[in-house]
Amino acid sequence: DAKTTQPPSMDCAEGRAANLPCNHSTISGNEYVYWYRQIHSQGPQYIIHGLKNNETNEMASLIITEDRKSSTLILPHATLRDTAVYYCIVRPSPGNTPLVFGKGTRLSVIA
Amino acid sequence: NAGVMQNPRHLVRRRGQEARLRCSPMKGHSHVYWYRQLPEEGLKFMVYLQKENIIDESGMPKERFSAEFPKEGPSILRIQQVVRGDSAAYFCASSRDRGNSPLHFGNGTRLTVT
Numbered sequence: 001d002a003k004t005t006q007p008p009s010m011d012c013a014e015g016r017a018a019n020l021p022c023n024h025s026t027i028s029g030n031e032y033v034y035w036y037r038q039i040h041s042q043g044p045q046y047i048i049h050g051l052k053n054n055e056t057n058e059m060a061s062l063i064i065t066e067d068r069k070s071s072t073l074i075l076p077h078a079t080l081r082d083t084a085v086y087y088c089i090v091r092p093s094p095g096n097t098p099l100v101f102g103k104g105t106r107l108s109v110i111a
Numbered sequence: 112n113a114g115v116m117q118n119p120r121h122l123v124r125r126r127g128q129e130a131r132l133r134c135s136p137m138k139g140h141s142h143v144y145w146y147r148q149l150p151e152e153g154l155k156f157m158v159y160l161q162k163e164n165i166i167d168e169s170g171m172p173k174e175r176f177s178a179e180f181p182k183e184g185p186s187i188l189r190i191q192q193v194v195r196g197d198s199a200a201y202f203c204a205s206s207r208d209r210g211n212s213p214l215h216f217g218n219g220t221r222l223t224v225t
Binding site: 032034038041042043044045046049051091093094097098099100101102103104 | 115144146153154155156159167170200202204208209210211213214215216217218219
């Protein structure tokens with residue numbers, strides 16, 4: 001079972017920042033937070049991951065609270081192509097545990 | 112760098128036939144994962160393999176399904192005697208190691224059983 005909680009759906013205006021929340025209140029010290037997205041009928045796309053520090057790459061920023069019980073994925077300037085289901089996943093490292101996908105958040109970017 | 116390559120993209124089989132799905136991991140990746148996504152459902156883990164070894168097969172159906180990742184060549188997910196309920200998208204992912212390296216997914220094989 002997924003160890004994260006995400007809202008089922010969100011809307012965002014094109015050009016605005018999309019802030020996708022995720023609760024992971026039972027996260028352990030060695031578990032990383034990963035974000036993926038799945039655009040209709042394609043394979044899941046890796047976005048970003050982090051342990052406790054905020055992370056940024058060319059796609060997004062990941063903000064993790066100090067107690068690590070929640071995080072927010074930020075898409076700084078959402079476009080129509082960012083419409084997808086976004087998954088927040090926690091996974092221990094090192095380890096042999098696979099990624100466990102929950103239901104995610106369906107983000108709709110609106111023109 | 113080429114990403115994770117899966118073939119075929121679409122596969123149609125009649126009930127009772129065998130389906131063989133192939134996955135070539137990213138260059139330098141020795142860990143392979145298979146996932147299944149039924150229509151309108153989420154991604155479900157099936158099996159995790161490292162070269163020549165099955166590490167975790169807790170998500171594999173007990174019968175008709177098998178997977179391998181030989182020393183040379185792609186990983187193969189094999190479904191014997193397919194039934195209509197096997198119709199789904201099958202995704203393969205690969206990673207560099209068992210640490211915190213992310214998994215990278217292919218675009219899947221869509222199996223249709225008629």
